[in-house]
Amino acid sequence: MAEQLEFGIGHTVGSTVTQTQFEDILKNLQRKAGTIQRNMQDDLESSYGLFAIDSNGDPVSRVLTAASAELVITNAAGITGNPSIGLGTAQLIREHVDTDWEDVTSDGATLTDTKHIHFLKFMGGASNDVTLTAPPTGGKVCRKILINNGSTNVTVNEADTHVFAAATSIVLGPNDAIVLYSDSSIKWHIVSVHFLGGGDLTAGPLVVGNRYEIVNFTAADVFTNVGAASNALSVKFTATGPAPTTWTATTILRDLGAGVINV
Numbered sequence: 001m002a003e004q005l006e007f008g009i010g011h012t013v014g015s016t017v018t019q020t021q022f023e024d025i026l027k028n029l030q031r032k033a034g035t036i037q038r039n040m041q042d043d044l045e046s047s048y049g050l051f052a053i054d055s056n057g058d059p060v061s062r063v064l065t066a067a068s069a070e071l072v073i074t075n076a077a078g079i080t081g082n083p084s085i086g087l088g089t090a091q092l093i094r095e096h097v098d099t100d101w102e103d104v105t106s107d108g109a110t111l112t113d114t115k116h117i118h119f120l121k122f123m124g125g126a127s128n129d130v131t132l133t134a135p136p137t138g139g140k141v142c143r144k145i146l147i148n149n150g151s152t153n154v155t156v157n158e159a160d161t162h163v164f165a166a167a168t169s170i171v172l173g174p175n176d177a178i179v180l181y182s183d184s185s186i187k188w189h190i191v192s193v194h195f196l197g198g199g200d201l202t203a204g205p206l207v208v209g210n211r212y213e214i215v216n217f218t219a220a221d222v223f224t225n226v227g228a229a230s231n232a233l234s235v236k237f238t239a240t241g242p243a244p245t246t247w248t249a250t251t252i253l254r255d256l257g258a259g260v261i262n263v
Contacts, residue, residue: 049078135182
C-alpha cells in the first residue's frame with residue numbers, strides 16, 4: 001500500500017505526486033497563509049500595538065497596566081513608542097511609606113502587622129503595654145519602627161517566645177524609638193535604639209522608672225534610697241522614687257531615659 005501524505009484540505013496523495021498535484025498543494029498552502037494574514041490584519045486595524053495569539057490562532061490585543069502609583073508605564077499599548085516601565089517618583093514612594101503607620105493609645109493593644117511605623121501615644125497611667133507579633137513568613141525582610149511620643153513609659157512585649165531574637169521585652173520612655181528588622185527565621189532583630197533621656201540634672205525630682213548615671217559626685221549626697229547600689233561616680237540605677245535623701249547642686253545625674261531591653 002502506497003504511503004499517503006496529506007497537504008492541505010482535500011489533497012491526499014501517494015508517495016509520488018504529479019506536477020499538477022504539487023502546484024495544487026502550493027496554492028492551498030498559500031491560500032491558508034493568506035487567510036491567516038488577512039485575519040490578523042483585520043484584527044490589528046484597531047489602536048492596539050501589543051498582541052498575543054490565542055489557541056485558535058487569532059490575535060488578541062494586550063495593554064501593559066500598572067497596579068499602583070509606584071510603577072509608571074509609558075506607551076502602555078506600544079503605539080506611540082516602545083513601552084517603558086519604571087518606578088514612580090521618590091515623592092510617590094515616600095508618600096506610600098508615610099501612610100503605612102498607626103497611632104496606638106490603648107493599653108494592651110497589639111501592633112498592626114501591616115503597619116511599619118507605630119506611634120505610641122500614651123499620656124498617663126501607671127502601666128502601658130503593647131504587644132508585637134512575629135514578622136510575616138515567606139522569607140521577606142521587614143522593618144518596624146516604634147516611636148514613643150507620649151508622656152509615659154511603654155513596654156513592648158512579644159506575643160510568644162519567637163518574636164524577639166535577643167530580648168523578651170523593650171521599655172521605651174518618652175521620645176525613645178527603636179528600629180527592628182526581621183530575618184528568614186521569622187524573628188525581629190533590634191538594629192537601632194534611640195534612648196534619648198533628659199540630659200544632665202542638678203536637681204530633682206527623678207522620674208520613677210527612668211535610668212540615671214552619676215557623672216559628677218559630691219561625697220555627702222545619697223541616692224541609695226532611690227535605687228542606686230552605691231553612692232559613687234559612674235553608678236547607674238533605675239529610679240524607684242522621686243527624691244534622693246541628699247542631693248547638692250554639685251552632683252550631676254545624667255538622665256538616660258526609660259529605655260530598657262530585657263534579655
